[in-house]
Amino acid sequence: MEKPYRYKNKLLEIIGERHKMSVAMxxxxxxxxxxxxxxxxxxxxxxxxxxxxxxM
Structure with a gap:
């Protein structure tokens, strides 16, 4: 993979959003x-x- 920093994965995106929500809470x-x-x-x-x- 030439640009691993551009890798996207729906599961990782969901986990990232949940983490942000938990930190905010x-x-x-x-x-x-x-x-x-x-x-x-x-x-x-x-x-x-x-x-x-x-x-929210």
Missing amino acids: LTYLFDGNFSSEEFWDLIEDYFLGILPKEI
């Missing part, structure tokens, strides 16, 4: 001043596929 959680209950509600929503509008 963690940043949102730990930079926010949430109560314990709010924090765990956000975690539960995250695992149910519900993301805060602030990170």
